[in-house]
Every structure is written in structure tokens, then in C-alpha cells.
Amino acid sequence: xxxxxxxxxxxxxxxxxxxxxxxxxxxxxxxxxxxxxxxxxxxxxxxxxxxxxxxxxxxxxxxxxxxxxxxxxxxxxxxxxxxxxxxxxxxxxxxxxxxxxxxxxxxxxxxxxxxxxxxxxxxxxxxxxxxxxxxxxxxxxxxxxxxxxxxxxxxxxxxxxxxxxxxxxxxxxxxxxxxxxxxxxxxxxxxxxxxxxxxxxxxxxxxxxxxxxxxxxxxxxxxxxxxxxxxxxxxxxxxxxxxxxxxxxxxxxxxxxxxxxxxxxxxxxxxxxxxxxxxxxxxxxxxxxxxxxxxxxxxxxxxxxxxxxxxxxxxxxxxxxxxxxxxxxxxxxxxxxxxxxxxxxxxxxxxxxxxxxxxxxxxxxxxxxxxxxxxxxxxxxxxxxxxxxxxxxxxxxxxxxxxxxxxxxxxxxx
Ligand code: HEM
Numbered sequence: 001x002x003x004x005x006x007x008x009x010x011x012x013x014x015x016x017x018x019x020x021x022x023x024x025x026x027x028x029x030x031x032x033x034x035x036x037x038x039x040x041x042x043x044x045x046x047x048x049x050x051x052x053x054x055x056x057x058x059x060x061x062x063x064x065x066x067x068x069x070x071x072x073x074x075x076x077x078x079x080x081x082x083x084x085x086x087x088x089x090x091x092x093x094x095x096x097x098x099x100x101x102x103x104x105x106x107x108x109x110x111x112x113x114x115x116x117x118x119x120x121x122x123x124x125x126x127x128x129x130x131x132x133x134x135x136x137x138x139x140x141x142x143x144x145x146x147x148x149x150x151x152x153x154x155x156x157x158x159x160x161x162x163x164x165x166x167x168x169x170x171x172x173x174x175x176x177x178x179x180x181x182x183x184x185x186x187x188x189x190x191x192x193x194x195x196x197x198x199x200x201x202x203x204x205x206x207x208x209x210x211x212x213x214x215x216x217x218x219x220x221x222x223x224x225x226x227x228x229x230x231x232x233x234x235x236x237x238x239x240x241x242x243x244x245x246x247x248x249x250x251x252x253x254x255x256x257x258x259x260x261x262x263x264x265x266x267x268x269x270x271x272x273x274x275x276x277x278x279x280x281x282x283x284x285x286x287x288x289x290x291x292x293x294x295x296x297x298x299x300x301x302x303x304x305x306x307x308x309x310x311x312x313x314x315x316x317x318x319x320x321x322x323x324x325x326x327x328x329x330x331x332x333x334x335x336x337x338x339x340x341x342x343x344x345x346x347x348x349x350x351x352x353x354x355x356x357x358x359x360x361x362x363x364x365x366x367x368x369x370x371x372x373x374x375x376x377x378x379x380x381x382x383x384x385x386x387x388x389x390x391x392x393x394x395x396x397x398x399x400x401x402x403x404x405x406x407x408x409x410x411x412x413x414x
Contacts, residue, residue, distance in 0.1 A: 055129060067079045091287055094295065104305065138176060147318070184265070185266075306325055
């Protein structure tokens, strides 16, 4: 590239973008062999476009991991907006990439067959950046499907690629960083709000109201038995999240991935997402789920195209092709699997344990006047009841349109 001057003098569109390199990087092998096939050009451009976008995804994911890796261990909340913005960008790129296969699908299998031989053993399986994306997001190595009993790493021989792969596996993945962040969700402390104890009580009350009472009232013995079974099924489902040991069994089996504490954090954020302090965390969790869905959609669109192009032929990389790729469209390849399954543990709004005034304050971005009003309400509720009963929800959203006042202690607590 022409030398870059700090003031940009002499820079042109072409030199800034180094178009000489980018646009001179399409060697159509069929042309070199003297038997040019029109569609090979599209095949190369498509793959290169994918790799460029993979590069951008890695750039964004690395920067997000960097923000999470704050040495103080807490996430600077002022940076959450950056994380959300970048995750949203990754999500949009993935959407584009999942759709982009359509353009390559304008090539017919017969056209592909005309130049497929020139690819020799080259295969998308050897895409280093794709593996880096998977690893940096936090795909679990143990759950990868091997083909020909071989690990994907064997296709990378150069020291630089190997070092990059090793680094992607040894440095904290986005999954690990998010897990640590969720474990620090305010409200989980037993000595304070003790969300987990309150949640379990609320679930039990809900299951009894909606399943047990209904089953007990049933007079027809056959229907009664069915309803009792439904009640038991509900209980068992929730037991699997209440009991840390049962949760661990599911983690060991690969059916769950987040630690027990982090699952509690994710659940708390989902249930209290209307509280101002949880708006952004909830958005962040939603984006992670979207990214995982889109990775699955990418795999799915790719495999459908592969089946259309080569049917049941083996891949140029040596795998069984369609069969191998199809087996990667599985929950085992989902990084944020637990966030998908969270909906099984949500409660109807009426049963969600109300927040105590202290917790309400922690999750609010209230003005001083609103905090004083909240304290007064709480004192009043305390004088009419001796228990640590939660306050009414009447202050929810009370900061609408008001200037937010935040204390130093508020800034970094996740
Ligand atoms: C005609 C089009 C395509 C065909 C027939 C095709 C075929 C295949 C096959 C058979 C495999 C399995 C490995 C092997 O044995 O080679 C594979 C893997 C892969 N391909 Fe493609 N592919 C096509 C287009 C693309 C495009 C446009 C991309 C974009 C980068 C891509 C990226 C990948 C990746 C990343 C893998 C590894 C997937 C994994 O192991 O989970 N492929 N492809």
C-alpha cells in the first residue's frame, strides 16, 4: 500500500482500501487450466465476502470480550451500550451471511460440477476464522462432531494458525465472561434480596394454584390421575433448576451450560427486565440468543445449499459432506443454550416476587425525590407488617421523563 500520510494527503479511494490487493485476489482456477467456467468467479467472490465479514465479527467479538475482561472484574456499566451496539452489529452481519447463500444458489449443481475438481482438497472446513468465531463465542470443544474420527485442528499446520487457535481456546470466551457477569447479578445475595429463595417459594405457590388444586378438585379418577401427572411433571421441571446437583448433572450431560449461579442471574434479569437497571442486561441476553440462533441458521442454510449442490457426495475436505454438516445443526453447537431454555422457568407476572424497597432502589435510576418517596412507602408498609414483605410495585417506571441521578456506588456493580 502507498505510504499513509497522517493528514491523508495523496490518499485515494483505491489506495485507502488497498483495492489493488483485494480486487486482484481472484484466481479462477478453471481459467488458469484453460477451461474457464463462468460461475467459479461467483464462488470465489462469495467465499471472500464471507471471510471479510468473519473478520469483522471477530473484531467486534474481541472488543466485547475486552470490555468484559475489565481487571476490576466488574463491568463498567457505561460500556454496556457499546457491548449492545456491537452485539447488535454481529447479529446483523450474521443475518446477512445466512441470507447470502441465496446468491451462490443461483449456480446450478451442474455448473458447480464443472469446476469442483479444481478445488482439489480445499474446503470451508479449513476456514480458520470460522473456528475462531466458534471458539471465541464459547463453543464447547467436547461437543464438536468429529469427522473421520479427526479433530478440526488437524487441518491447520502453520504455526501462526495453530497459535491463534490455541489462544482462542485458552483466553476467556464470551460465554465464560457473560457467565461470570451473570453470577454477579445484584439481588442474588442471600443476605440481601435473596432472589433464589423467593423465586422457589413463588414457583411452588404457582404450581400448587395451577396444577395441584385443579387436580385435587377433579372428581373423575382418570382425569384426576392425568392432572396429577401434569402437576408432577411441572414440579420435576422446576426441581431440575432448584437443585444444584440436578442442574450439575444436566451440565455434565451437555444439556445445560451456565453455572447454577449464573442461571439464577439470567432468570432474575428476565423476570425483572422492566426495572430500569435490567433493561440493558436483558437486551444483551436477547442479542446473545439471536446470535446463537443465527449461527444455527447459517449452518442450516449452508447445509441445504450443500445438499442441493453435491447431494450425498463426500466433501472436498474429506467429510461425509451433507451428513456431517447436518449433525452440526444441534443444541450441542449452541453456546448460549441456557438462554433459550430460560422460558421454561419463567413465572406469570402475578407470581413474580415483588421487589423490596432496597432492591427496587438498586435497580432504579431514580431522582432523590423518588427515592425519598420510596423510603416513605417502605416505612409505612413496615409499620403495618413486621415481616420483610416486599413493597407494592407502584413506583415501577416512576423515573419516566425525570433526570436520572446516580451515585458512585451505582456505577459498576455487575
Ligand atoms: C457450493 C457451495 C458449497 C459447498 C458444496 C460446500 C460444501 C461443504 C462441505 C461438504 C463441507 C464439509 C467439509 C468437507 O468435507 O468439505 C463444508 C464445510 C464448511 N463450509 Fe462449505 N460449501 C459451500 C459453500 C460455502 C461457503 C460460501 C462458505 C462460506 C464461508 C462455506 C463455509 C464452510 C465452513 C465454515 C465449513 C465448516 C463447517 C463445520 O465444520 O461446521 N461453505 N462445506
